[in-house]
Amino acid sequence: MSSRDRDALLAEAVRLRADGRPEEARERLLALTAEFPDDAEVAYQTAWVHDVLGLEAEAVPYYERCLRDTALAAEDRRGALLGLGSTYRVLGRYGRAVETLRRGVAEFPDDGALRTFLSMALFNTDEHHEAMRILLELLASTSDDRSVQSYRRAIEHYAKDLHETM
Structure with missing residues (x-):
């Protein structure tokens, strides 16, 4: 199969997934994976479609495969780290989720x-203080809510240590 055929089939599979036809996308992606077992982009899209279908355990090896390749585009790498971390969390592999999501945040x-998914995984590993810190810092820095913004400095201050009083 030529790289042009690969590109066309991959684009078609992505379109099928986006159009709400993940089973058809999965069939095409599995065929592409068999043809291009070392292709990081194909592995990433294959992992993603398995997640969409609720086949998290089947998604893991594809995520791991695509993340081994340094040629994976930055946006796809970001998505793969998020997808793998989230998938580990869903599977109850909380330590691996934290490790993967920390790498993603780094x-x-x-x-x-x-950062949000990392905080959820940290919650699952009983690291509640760090989970809250991350969420409070994220809230303070991204919220457009005027009332949140009016207390931004206090929220950021308490995010460092919720046990502290002023």
């Missing part, structure tokens, strides 16, 4: 979704 520190 690589993409301004990504609020990664």
